[in-house]
Amino acid sequence: MMNLSRSVALISLFLLPLLTFxxxxxxxxxxxxxxxxxxxxxxxxxxxxxxxxxxxxxDLDFKxxxxxxxxxxxxxxxxxxxxxxxxxxxxxxxxxxxxKSIAEFVDSGRDLILSADTSASDLIRGIALxxxxxxxxxxxAMVIDHSSFDGDHTLIAADDxxxxxxxxxxxxxxxxxxxxxxxxSLNPTNNLVLKVLSASPSAYSANPSSKLSSPPQLxxxxxxxxxxxxxxxxxxxxxxxxxxxxxxxxxxxxxxxAGSPNKYEKSGNEQFVTELSKWVFHxxxxxxxxxLVHHRVGETDxxxxxxxxxxxxxxxxxxxxxxxxWEPYVADDMQVQFYMMSPYVLKTLSTDKKxxxxxxxxxxxxxxxxxxxxxxxxxxxxxLSLSKQIPVRPYRHNEYxxxxxxxxxxxxxxxxxxxxxxxxxxxxxxxx
Amino acid sequence: xVKSTSKDAQDLFRSLHSAYSATPTNLKIIDLxxxxxxxxxxxxxxxxxxxxxxxxxxxxxxxxxxxxxxVLAVCLRIQVNKENKEFKDLAPERAFADFVLCNLVLxxxxxxxxx
Numbered sequence: 001m002m003n004l005s006r007s008v009a010l011i012s013l014f015l016l017p018l019l020t021f022x023x024x025x026x027x028x029x030x031x032x033x034x035x036x037x038x039x040x041x042x043x044x045x046x047x048x049x050x051x052x053x054x055x056x057x058x059d060l061d062f063k064x065x066x067x068x069x070x071x072x073x074x075x076x077x078x079x080x081x082x083x084x085x086x087x088x089x090x091x092x093x094x095x096x097x098x099x100k101s102i103a104e105f106v107d108s109g110r111d112l113i114l115s116a117d118t119s120a121s122d123l124i125r126g127i128a129l130x131x132x133x134x135x136x137x138x139x140x141a142m143v144i145d146h147s148s149f150d151g152d153h154t155l156i157a158a159d160d161x162x163x164x165x166x167x168x169x170x171x172x173x174x175x176x177x178x179x180x181x182x183x184x185s186l187n188p189t190n191n192l193v194l195k196v197l198s199a200s201p202s203a204y205s206a207n208p209s210s211k212l213s214s215p216p217q218l219x220x221x222x223x224x225x226x227x228x229x230x231x232x233x234x235x236x237x238x239x240x241x242x243x244x245x246x247x248x249x250x251x252x253x254x255x256x257x258a259g260s261p262n263k264y265e266k267s268g269n270e271q272f273v274t275e276l277s278k279w280v281f282h283x284x285x286x287x288x289x290x291x292l293v294h295h296r297v298g299e300t301d302x303x304x305x306x307x308x309x310x311x312x313x314x315x316x317x318x319x320x321x322x323x324x325x326w327e328p329y330v331a332d333d334m335q336v337q338f339y340m341m342s343p344y345v346l347k348t349l350s351t352d353k354k355x356x357x358x359x360x361x362x363x364x365x366x367x368x369x370x371x372x373x374x375x376x377x378x379x380x381x382x383x384l385s386l387s388k389q390i391p392v393r394p395y396r397h398n399e400y401x402x403x404x405x406x407x408x409x410x411x412x413x414x415x416x417x418x419x420x421x422x423x424x425x426x427x428x429x430x431x432x
Numbered sequence: 433x434v435k436s437t438s439k440d441a442q443d444l445f446r447s448l449h450s451a452y453s454a455t456p457t458n459l460k461i462i463d464l465x466x467x468x469x470x471x472x473x474x475x476x477x478x479x480x481x482x483x484x485x486x487x488x489x490x491x492x493x494x495x496x497x498x499x500x501x502x503v504l505a506v507c508l509r510i511q512v513n514k515e516n517k518e519f520k521d522l523a524p525e526r527a528f529a530d531f532v533l534c535n536l537v538l539x540x541x542x543x544x545x546x547x
Contacts, residue, residue: 407487407547409479410494413472414546417497418539420472424465424505425532428458 023081028282028321033058034072034080036065036097038087042243046086049246052274056323058082058281070095072105081110082281086243088117088124099126106131111236111280117181117243118142128184131229132193133239135184136205136218143183143223143241145203148176149258154208155180157257158225159268160198166285166380167196167228169275175264176257177272178250181242183223192229194379196238196276199223228280234382236280246273283323285381290317292372292388297360306363306392307399315358316349316374316386328355337373338364339387367394462509466502473498493545500538504531 023031033053037043043050043062054060061080063070065087072078073096083105092098106112116124116135125135142154150157157176161168177197183205186193198221205218226245229237244250251270256263278284295302297311306312314336320329334357338345344364349357369391376384403411476494485491511519511527519527 404487404490404547406483407490410476410487410490411546413476413494414497414539414542417469417472417501420465420468421501421535421539424461425528428461428528431457431461 023282025288028286028288029057029323031057031059032080033060033082033084033281035060035062035084036070036087036090036093037062038065038090040064042086045248046246048248048251048270049273049277052270053277056278056283064094065090066092066094068094070097072097072101078105078108078110082112083110084113085124085127086115086246088115088120088243091121091123093123099123099130102127103130106231106235106237107233109233109235111282113238113240113277113280115240115243115246116184117241120182128239131237131239132187132190133184133224133227133229134187135241136182138205138207140207140209141182141205141216142208143179143181143199143203143205143225144208145200147202147259148200150176150178150255151258152180156199156203156225157255157267158197158199160200160221161272162194162196162379164380166378167194167276167279168272169278169284171271173268173271173275175266175268176255177268178245178253178255179225179242180244180250181225181240183218183225184227184239184241185218185222186224186227192231194228194230195224195226196228197224197226197272199225226276228276230380230382232383234286236282238276238280245269278323279380282321284321286321287329287376287382287384288319288321288326289374289384289386290319292316292374292386294372294388294390304391306390308363308365308367308392308394310363311360312363313358313360314349314372315356317356318384319355328353330355331378333378334374334376337375338370339373340366340368340370343373344370363392367392456514459509459513462505462512466505466509469498469502469505473502487547489545489547493542493547496545497539497542500542501535504534504538507531 023029035050040062050060065085070093072080072083083102085102102112112131114124114127114131116128119139120135128135143156144153145156146153148157148159149155156179158179159176161173161177179197183199183203186195201220203220203223204216205223206212206216225242226238226240229239231237240246246269250267251273253267254263254265255267292314293302293316294312294314296306297313316336318329318334319326321327330351330353332348332351334349334351336347336349336359337343338361344366345361347359347361349359351357369389372388372390374384374386473495476491476498480491508527508531510516511522511530512524513519
């Protein structure tokens, strides 16, 4: 009996440190990542990508996709902060994993890198569909481009990258990115997904080994090669149509686009996948806001109610995670609204370069219950949606001007009449 | 015809003027006061027509003070006029005292309503 309780205590002591090694509000970078492979040889054929992740401090856990002991949660706690699925041909995951549990994983705010390849299974397509990405229905189709290729017409040399410092880093990727795989498209009305690497206008998706019987459905720049999705809870998902994009062979290979004189010693793949992994695991582009502070000009306390035509000052502190620490966020497009059914005041906040955004304005001439609203949705950054409610009252009856200038003639008339009455009564009584 | 109508108008005016000169002095003083009050009221109405009725309570207060005091002066004139048979038994001092008291109440009210 004593032995059992002692061993239980020992085991729980070992489990306790596990809880500290996860991502939290103060440290949003993921720590523990589960990597699902359909073939263990991927560990060596994609070793450069995995070693860059490990060198940045990630704890990678390699498992076969059909491993029967797979589990994302234990006793209601998630065991991993991120998930990499490099298993394009897996029909069914082992253990307790399935597309529903992966969708719940993303719903809990955790991140995912999903890669399909030629002959992607329905399971992988289903997970991508949940995230808003439509792979080409034809399972034998690949992306073919007769003008932006390198050597083989299915090895695409793509350079149509999204212009975002948050997603792809500040350094421009000079060399084209090599890609061989399947095409996907995004629904244009979905504003959560974004094309990071698009195909050139001459690309199309078809089976390379058979003649085309009808024009291909997916063509041109509508084809996305790598897309990202940032969910409303700020979970980030990268979906790629090619597993070879991450492989050592393409990372080390040189690139020369057919018909172009430029030959690059190294493809842009390594820089591309490294920067993308930094973004998806919240090492970049992750914002945190402090509370909204507002007060009347000249005071420091926050009042419980404002009066119309008051002058007030508003400020909010916004920090950006640099991967290791919180740095001040600097931008000139942060705006605040003074909102009641529609924004009565919309002002751009000015920054003091130390993370504090501030502005001052006059309360409008309308009374009611207003909200200070900051809604910030910048490409590649977490969405900020902050609000604080404050009522606004009209003038009290003793806050109006004491004497109204336009009424001075009336005041004059009244007093003149009184004086006239006084003079009249004297004259009437004492005239002769 | 034209000459006779203008001559009629002149005769009418002259007869009115001579009849009016016959009224006692105290009544003439009251008449002057009424004209002054109505004139002040007209000035205020003209001002309101120009500027608009923004502090409407002030406008009403001003006009009411003029019109009210004019009405009270007319009442005093009726009661004090010796030719008026109806008020034969009313002492003119009593009429004047009523006039003063009513004016006091009137001015109290308009100062309150002036805002």
